[in-house]
Structure formats: structure tokens, C-alpha cells
Amino acid sequence: xxxxxxxxxxxxxxxxxxxxxxxxxxxxxxxxxxxxxxxxxxxxxxxxxxxxxxxxxxxxxxxxxxxxxxxxxxxxxxxxxxxxxxxxxxxxxxxxxxxxxxxxxxxxxxxxxxx
Numbered sequence: 001x002x003x004x005x006x007x008x009x010x011x012x013x014x015x016x017x018x019x020x021x022x023x024x025x026x027x028x029x030x031x032x033x034x035x036x037x038x039x040x041x042x043x044x045x046x047x048x049x050x051x052x053x054x055x056x057x058x059x060x061x062x063x064x065x066x067x068x069x070x071x072x073x074x075x076x077x078x079x080x081x082x083x084x085x086x087x088x089x090x091x092x093x094x095x096x097x098x099x100x101x102x103x104x105x106x107x108x109x110x111x112x113x114x115x
Contacts, residue, residue: 001026002024002027002028002098003025004022004023004095004096004097004104004105004106004107005022005023005025006020006022006093006095006107007020007023007109008020009093009109009110009111012111012112013113014086014087014114014115015084015085017083017084017085018082018111019082020036020080020093021079022036022077022079023075023076024077024078024104025076030053030073031053032053032097032099032103033051033052033097033098033099034050034071034078035047035049035050035051035069035096036048036049036050036069036078036080036094037093037094037100038089038092038094038111039091039092039094039108040091045094045100046060048063048080049069051069051071062088063082066085067080067081067082067083078095085113086113087113087115088113089111089113090112091111092108092109092111093109094106
């Protein structure tokens with residue numbers, strides 16, 4: 001079992017930046033993918049960005065060029081640098097280890113972008 005703890009959410013004005021961090025503990029393998037998802041009330045949770053060991057990061061189209069995911073396998077952390085934030089980025093952001101089906105999830109951190 002893997003435990004994930006997120007930090008770094010908050011309130012920011014449009015155009016601003018936030019950095020989300022996620023620390024994994026337990027049976028963590030660098031070969032497993034890690035990523036960030038987000039969810040707004042009434043909608044399905046969606047992939048924001050993910051990275052697998054040795055692979056290129058993938059991003060949802062709406063954040064390409066604005067968000068950057070990075071992973072440190074030594075520290076078992078994954079970060080999401082979010083720049084040029086827009087009100088539509090407002091959501092609860094969840095860290096994921098091992099994919100959305102059967103993987104582990106963090107508790108979520110709220111990101112609110114005001115216009």
C-alpha cells in the first residue's frame with residue numbers, strides 16, 4: 001500500500017502560479033506512474049499530468065505550456081508547477097500513484113483561481 005500526502009494548494013489570482021507537491025510513502029516503485037488529476041463538483045475526475053519512469057510526461061491539452069510535472073524518484077515525490085493559472089483550473093487536485101484504476105490517491109488539495 002502506498003500513502004500519498006499533497007500540499008501546496010490555495011487561492012491565487014488569474015495569471016498567478018502555484019506549486020503542488022506530493023510525497024509518497026510505503027511500497028513505492030519508481031517503475032510505477034505518478035500523476036495529478038483534478039475534479040470539480042458534478043464532473044468526472046480528469047487527468048492533468050502524469051509521468052512514468054523513463055517516459056515523457058503527458059498533459060491534458062488545456063494545461064500544455066502552462067503546467068509542468070516533475071518527479072524525484074529518490075525522494076518519492078511528484079510536483080506540479082502551475083503557471084498562468086485560469087479560473088477554469090479551479091478544482092480539487094489529487095495525486096495518484098499507479099494509475100486511476102486500482103492505484104493510490106491522496107486526500108486532495110483545493111486550488112482556487114479568482115478572476
